Amino acid sequence: MKGLCDNEMKLEFSSKTSNEAFARVAVAAFVAQLDPTIDELSDIKTAVSEAVTNSIIHGYGDEEGTVKIEVKIYINTIEIEISDSGKGIEDVEIAMRPLYTSKPDLERSGMGFTIMESFMDEIKVESALGFGTKVKMKKKIEPKQQEDELTNTEDGEASWKRI
Amino acid sequence: MISEYVKEGKTLILRITEEVDQHTADKLRRKLDNEIEVYSPQKVILDCSGITFMDSSGIGMVLGRYKLVKMLGGNFEIINVNKRMKKIFDMSGVSRIITIIDEEEEENEGVM
Numbered sequence: 001m002k003g004l005c006d007n008e009m010k011l012e013f014s015s016k017t018s019n020e021a022f023a024r025v026a027v028a029a030f031v032a033q034l035d036p037t038i039d040e041l042s043d044i045k046t047a048v049s050e051a052v053t054n055s056i057i058h059g060y061g062d063e064e065g066t067v068k069i070e071v072k073i074y075i076n077t078i079e080i081e082i083s084d085s086g087k088g089i090e091d092v093e094i095a096m097r098p099l100y101t102s103k104p105d106l107e108r109s110g111m112g113f114t115i116m117e118s119f120m121d122e123i124k125v126e127s128a129l130g131f132g133t134k135v136k137m138k139k140k141i142e143p144k145q146q147e148d149e150l151t152n153t154e155d156g157e158a159s160w161k162r163i
Numbered sequence: 164m165i166s167e168y169v170k171e172g173k174t175l176i177l178r179i180t181e182e183v184d185q186h187t188a189d190k191l192r193r194k195l196d197n198e199i200e201v202y203s204p205q206k207v208i209l210d211c212s213g214i215t216f217m218d219s220s221g222i223g224m225v226l227g228r229y230k231l232v233k234m235l236g237g238n239f240e241i242i243n244v245n246k247r248m249k250k251i252f253d254m255s256g257v258s259r260i261i262t263i264i265d266e267e268e269e270e271n272e273g274v275m
Contacts, residue, residue: 017186024216042216042247049218053185099255106185107192107223111255115219118254 005072005079007033012068015060015084017053023069024048030071031078034141043119044078044139050112051082051135058102059086059133076141083134089127096125164191165213166198175204180213188220195228199235207232212243212266221248222255229261240264 009030013019024045031044048069055067063086070081089095095102096117101110116123122138165178177195181187199207209225211217225241232239242264244252249265252258 017184017189020184020186021182021216039247045216046218046247046251049184049216053218053220057185107188107220107227109219109222109226109255111219111222111251114254115251118250 005074007073008071010068010070012066015056015063015065015067015086017056019067020049020052020056023052023067027069027071027080031073031141034073034076034078035144036141037144040139040141044080047116047119047137047139048080048082050116051080051137054112054135055082055084055086055133057106057108058089059084061087076143078139078141080137080139081134082137083132085132088129088131089125089133090129092125092127164194168202168204173202173205174208175199175202175206176208176210178210178213182216183214183221183224184216184218185220188224192224192227195224196231199228199231203235204232204237206238206240209239209241210243211241211245211248214245214248217248217251219251219255222251222257225252225257225261 011023011026013023027048028041028045031041036044052067059065065084065086068083072079094100096113097110098114099110101108113123113125116135116137120137120139124136125133127133165180167176167178168174169176175198177198179191181191183191207228209228229239240262243266244263245266249258249263252263257263
């Protein structure tokens with residue numbers, strides 16, 4: 001699929017909760033090239049953390065597996081795909097309901113998908129029982145114009161000038 | 164985590180100084196519960212000013228400690244919650260159950 005996006009990266013790691021911090025920091029570092037605000041970056045880190053945690057504790061549970069992350073940049077939109085080959089979700093619609101959790105014993109709140117939905121622009125979840133789950137999220141990074149200044153050129157026409 | 168017990172008023176102040184995700188929440192709740200059980204305080208203040216990252220794992224962590232403190236007959240309060248944490252607590256309904264005191268906006272304006 002080369003050529004369709006402007007930049008991409010792929011990441012694979014063991015399904016250990018100790019990798020959650022690594023995963024969100026790695027995605028944030030890659031996305032930094034779009035010059036996001038601290039808020040935009042925090043939104044992305046939170047959403048990545050939620051999806052990765054789901055893969056580790058719900059997808060694989062006590063078994064060990066691999067979590068994959070793919071990030072693509074299309075001009076100023078980022079697309080993040082987080083997938084596992086775990087046990088899958090029986091009913092995605094129910095799993096996505098706020099406060100629904102299959103693991104209340106782990107003090108899970110059931111807010112993971114709701115947070116992903118609220119912090120990203122778009123989310124799509126595909127899952128097949130016994131095969132795994134894939135979460136695709138998109139977010140547009142607003143281009144910054146603070147360094148640009150509206151100036152008047154000699155012939156009186158307004159134009160943007162980079163300072 | 165930094166824990167401070169103020170004898171006067173039997174208040175236990177617990178300041179979390181790490182990122183809160185599923186990985187750290189496990190250890191954190193054990194440490195927090197231990198402190199709460201040791202002092203059996205009348206009031207527990209959870210200070211969030213040292214939290215640099217929190218995902219939904221923070222919801223369960225906070226609610227679990229709230230339940231424990233209530234069970235022991237104490238009061239529970241959360242202070243120094245930033246905008247993002249507030250949003251997560253509002254979305255999950257935590258703010259309707261637990262007293263949350265935000266970071267003072269005026270103080271932080273221009274610093275952020």
